[in-house]
Amino acid sequence: xxxxxxxVKLVAKQxxxxxxxxxxxxxxxxxxxxxNGYNVGFEKKEITKMEVLLKKNEKKVQERKVIQxxxxxxxxxxxxxxxxxxxxxxRTGGVVxxxxxxxxxxxxxxxxxxxxxxxxxxxxxxxxxxxxxxxxLIAKKIEEHVKKGTKGIIIGMGTDNLAVAAAALSFIVxxxxxxxxxxxxxxxxxxxxxDAAMNLVCxxxxxxxxxxGGVAICMHETASDETCSILPAAKTYKLHSSRxxxxxxxxxxxxxxxxxxxxxxEFIQKEYPRKSAKLILRPNMxxxxxxxxxxxxxxxxxxxxxxxxxxKGLVIEGTGxxxxxxxxxxxxxxxxxxIYPAIKKLIxxxxxxxxxxxxxxxxxxxNVYDKxxxxxxxxxxxxxxxxxxxxxxxxxxxxxxxxxxxxxxMVGENLRGEINERLMFVDEFIKE
Amino acid sequence: xxxxxxxVKLVAKQxxxxxxxxxxxxxxxxxxxxxNGYNVGFEKKEITKMEVLLKKNEKKVQERKVIQxxxxxxxxxxxxxxxxxxxxxxRTGGVVxxxxxxxxxxxxxxxxxxxxxxxxxxxxxxxxxxxxxxxxLIAKKIEEHVKKGTKGIIIGMGTDNLAVAAAALSFIVxxxxxxxxxxxxxxxxxxxxxDAAMNLVCxxxxxxxxxxGGVAICMHETASDETCSILPAAKTYKLHSSRxxxxxxxxxxxxxxxxxxxxxxEFIQKEYPRKSAKLILRPNMxxxxxxxxxxxxxxxxxxxxxxxxxxKGLVIEGTGxxxxxxxxxxxxxxxxxxIYPAIKKLIxxxxxxxxxxxxxxxxxxxNVYDKxxxxxxxxxxxxxxxxxxxxxxxxxxxxxxxxxxxxxxMVGENLRGEINERLMFVDEFIKE
Numbered sequence: 002x003x004x005x006x007x008x009v010k011l012v013a014k015q016x017x018x019x020x021x022x023x024x025x026x027x028x029x030x031x032x033x034x035x036x037n038g039y040n041v042g043f044e045k046k047e048i049t050k051m052e053v054l055l056k057k058n059e060k061k062v063q064e065r066k067v068i069q070x071x072x073x074x075x076x077x078x079x080x081x082x083x084x085x086x087x088x089x090x091x092r093t094g095g096v097v098x099x100x101x102x103x104x105x106x107x108x109x110x111x112x113x114x115x116x117x118x119x120x121x122x123x124x125x126x127x128x129x130x131x132x133x134x135x136x137x138l139i140a141k142k143i144e145e146h147v148k149k150g151t152k153g154i155i156i157g158m159g160t161d162n163l164a165v166a167a168a169a170l171s172f173i174v175x176x177x178x179x180x181x182x183x184x185x186x187x188x189x190x191x192x193x194x195x196d197a198a199m200n201l202v203c204x205x206x207x208x209x210x211x212x213x214g215g216v217a218i219c220m221h222e223t224a225s226d227e228t229c230s231i232l233p234a235a236k237t238y239k240l241h242s243s244r245x246x247x248x249x250x251x252x253x254x255x256x257x258x259x260x261x262x263x264x265x266x267e268f269i270q271k272e273y274p275r276k277s278a279k280l281i282l283r284p285n286m287x288x289x290x291x292x293x294x295x296x297x298x299x300x301x302x303x304x305x306x307x308x309x310x311x312x313k314g315l316v317i318e319g320t321g322x323x324x325x326x327x328x329x330x331x332x333x334x335x336x337x338x339x340i341y342p343a344i345k346k347l348i349x350x351x352x353x354x355x356x357x358x359x360x361x362x363x364x365x366x367x368n369v370y371d372k373x374x375x376x377x378x379x380x381x382x383x384x385x386x387x388x389x390x391x392x393x394x395x396x397x398x399x400x401x402x403x404x405x406x407x408x409x410x411m412v413g414e415n416l417r418g419e420i421n422e423r424l425m426f427v428d429e430f431i432k433e
Numbered sequence: 434x435x436x437x438x439x440x441v442k443l444v445a446k447q448x449x450x451x452x453x454x455x456x457x458x459x460x461x462x463x464x465x466x467x468x469n470g471y472n473v474g475f476e477k478k479e480i481t482k483m484e485v486l487l488k489k490n491e492k493k494v495q496e497r498k499v500i501q502x503x504x505x506x507x508x509x510x511x512x513x514x515x516x517x518x519x520x521x522x523x524r525t526g527g528v529v530x531x532x533x534x535x536x537x538x539x540x541x542x543x544x545x546x547x548x549x550x551x552x553x554x555x556x557x558x559x560x561x562x563x564x565x566x567x568x569x570l571i572a573k574k575i576e577e578h579v580k581k582g583t584k585g586i587i588i589g590m591g592t593d594n595l596a597v598a599a600a601a602l603s604f605i606v607x608x609x610x611x612x613x614x615x616x617x618x619x620x621x622x623x624x625x626x627x628d629a630a631m632n633l634v635c636x637x638x639x640x641x642x643x644x645x646g647g648v649a650i651c652m653h654e655t656a657s658d659e660t661c662s663i664l665p666a667a668k669t670y671k672l673h674s675s676r677x678x679x680x681x682x683x684x685x686x687x688x689x690x691x692x693x694x695x696x697x698x699e700f701i702q703k704e705y706p707r708k709s710a711k712l713i714l715r716p717n718m719x720x721x722x723x724x725x726x727x728x729x730x731x732x733x734x735x736x737x738x739x740x741x742x743x744x745k746g747l748v749i750e751g752t753g754x755x756x757x758x759x760x761x762x763x764x765x766x767x768x769x770x771x772i773y774p775a776i777k778k779l780i781x782x783x784x785x786x787x788x789x790x791x792x793x794x795x796x797x798x799x800n801v802y803d804k805x806x807x808x809x810x811x812x813x814x815x816x817x818x819x820x821x822x823x824x825x826x827x828x829x830x831x832x833x834x835x836x837x838x839x840x841x842x843m844v845g846e847n848l849r850g851e852i853n854e855r856l857m858f859v860d861e862f863i864k865e
Contacts, residue, residue: 125762126761126762127802127803129727129753129757129759129804130761130769131729131730131766132729133729133730134766135763135766138765161753161756162752165728239752239753239792240794241792241794242753242755242792242795242797242798243754244795247792288730291728291730291731291735292726292728293726294725294726295561296825297564297565297594297597297822298565298720298722299723300742303723303738306734310732318726320560320594321561321671322674324561326561327562329558329562330557331557331558331562333566334558337564360671360674361793362672362673362676362679363674363676363679365674366674366675370559372559372561390728390729393728
């Protein structure tokens with residue numbers, strides 16, 4: 002029996018038709034995607050013959066190195082999966098991650114006028130499936146490519162967790178002799194509106210023409226194809242589920258802007274990490290670190306869970322300036338009285354609890370309202386204006402590489418631009 | 434012994450000082466806030482005498498009704514707590530919710546030129562402590578005031594969960610003869626930069642001068658004091674932790690704009706609920722409905738929790754177009770293989786699981802990638818472009834008032850403007 006995804010030929014009512022077998026919700030209907038893109042259904046009883054022309058997944062992934070000009074620097078493209086190297090799979094009608102890095106280079110010939118591309122397929126996964134362990138793995142690959150003499154590294158990744166991965170790597174990489182740029186695409190490469198080529202080319206331009214030596218993200222700045230932004234790794238959020246200009250800096254500006262046509266690079270921030278003499282990595286990540294978003298009508302057991310499961314770190318994505326339910330005198334909210342004790346129990350169990358805000362913009366300031374002061378008193382550490390996801394990977398990284406006491410101290414300090422000291426210290430919005 | 438917050442007089446080193454006793458982190462130091470606002474510390478051993486001049490919380494909250502012009506309509510202000518009726522408590526240095534509604538009216542005399550104010554203190558709580566039950570309680574109070582002949586209702590509330598409460602009430606109130614406007618303040622009323630007065634006055638203007646008959650939010654449109662926005666109850670997010678223009682419509686426009694100086698009201702959306710002949714309420718809410726935000730490095734037990742605790746509804750705030758970890762072939766992510774089974778077990782247990790996106794802007798589209806299709810196959814219901822918090826209160830409301838089958842069907846339908854059909858059906862960002 003042919004499987005969905007197989008290319009098949011069938012005969013129905015004396016007519017012969019070829020196409021990709023699609024999953025069908027009706028057991029009596031066979032659905033084919035024709036070469037012209039249309040789906041056609043055939044009643045099973047009408048089909049007199051069906052044969053498989055090509056089994057699904059028979060195409061082999063190729064690995065190769067593309068070197069064409071000895072005068073150009075080497076850029077390494079480390080590919081982990083996602084839309085940046087995806088196309089619509091006409092076999093199933095959906096988007097699949099199926100290009101090898103070499104195919105990628107062939108698809109974007111402009112890349113080869115900027116650099117010699119060395120490419121490596123690290124993994125083939127959606128970024129949703131990233132675990133902390135993958136950030137350590139990516140760091141190891143960065144180290145290998147730096148040793149081989151690369152002048153810059155592009156990490157291709159799915160966009161869903163791209164900003165989170167970039168934040169994690171910005172902590173892992175304490176210093177680097179080469180820029181490390183995360184690049185994704187919101188539309189697959191075989192679509193007219195794909196952003197893959199422009200994002201890759203802008204990243205390569207930025208790598209070869211500047212003294213930047215840190216971790217950053219390169220994505221479309223606007224809905225048009227004019228400019229890309231170089232975004233700060235630890236302060237960027239995917240703020241739209243599908244637009245190409247979905248990635249926005251939060252509580253800060255882009256680091257730089259690249260004009261795709263003129264190739265002009267303009268630094269917007271004056272302070273950024275420069276290339277260092279050698280690579281310094283702290284690649285360990287602690288597994289038991291989680292995130293809990295606050296919402297109305299919570300139950301104490303949602304907090305107790307993290308003590309029961311022996312978490313070593315928890316980021317609370319609180320409301321407003323950094324609040325949770327708790328200690329209310331209101332009879333309808335009596336359950337909330339057990340939330341502060343649950344948070345206290347969690348902290349007493351040894352878990353570091355950090356507060357971020359679900360507002361996204363602005364930061365926490367736990368001295369303004371009683372609630373914030375109560376939580377400070379319980380031992381909750383303010384995450385200032387850190388993004389919740391950044392606080393999550395920072396806490397995992399701190400607990401992986403430092404003592405608990407050091408981690409508690411460092412989590413609220415600005416290490417990689419993840420905290421905008423100016424915003425928090427001047428506190429312009431609160432005090433005006 | 435005096436308690437923090439008490440006004441005390443003490444004698445130390447022959448000197449007599451009066452001030453508010455502050456909480457002190459050093460057991461050997463007594464901290465006083467002086468009338469000039471400064472805090473001064475005294476070593477306990479230096480203090481020879483200390484007496485309480487005024488105990489904390491001795492001031493009584495007043496309740497009264499203010500009617501001054503029989504030609505003006507009545508507006509009811511239902512107060513639940515929060516900054517809109519707060520001021521800095523100079524006893525502890527923080528912000529406290531301590532005004533009665535009558536004091537509120539006296540603070541904002543302009544209100545009395547627009548309407549006769551009938552006020553009621555429903556509760557004195559931070560909005561963080563709201564539970565679903567409070568939404569039903571507010572509905573009951575709305576009903577009482579409509580019966581008394583009010584022409585419009587202003588609900589004063591803390592801003593942290595104001596948009597969530599407005600969304601809940603927009604579902605509960607199926608039709609209304611009067612507008613119901615949620616108003617908050619990001620700065621307390623005794624600050625020069627307070628937004629309380631302008632937000633209240635604009636809401637009162639909007640109530641008395643338009644045919645609007647639904648639930649909405651009235652807050653500052655920009656950082657200046659020029660205009661307020663009337664925002665759609667089920668599609669608004671508090672997008673900044675402290676700015677006065679923190680409330681933004683997501684995937685839609687404001688309903689209307691009010692110029693504070695000229696009092697000109699301009700409708701931006703042409704379709705909005707008009708006043709109806711009578712009030713129709715469906716006030717029940719189901720308690721066991723939760724929200725889970727997806728992040729990197731999740732454990733299957735985070736999903737199993739909701740089956741173990743017998744939740745009847747869960748909103749997953751997924752990544753991108755509506756994704757979770759799960760079913761990965763990557764060896765480092767083997768734990769994720771157990772996440773799809775955990776989601777399936779939850780759905781099989783009878784829980785309705787709805788997907789929203791943590792990107793905020795844009796919606797979920799679970800047909801684009803394998804991950805989305807896998808989750809659809811498990812029985813996850815796409816929340817389209819509904820905000821996660823809106824999906825949370827909608828699901829609680831549906832399960833409180835309809836059968837499970839009806840709830841499953843209705844959760845993805847646009848009932849109160851919470852889903853922007855145009856965006857999702859034209860799907861402009863995906864298909865461009």
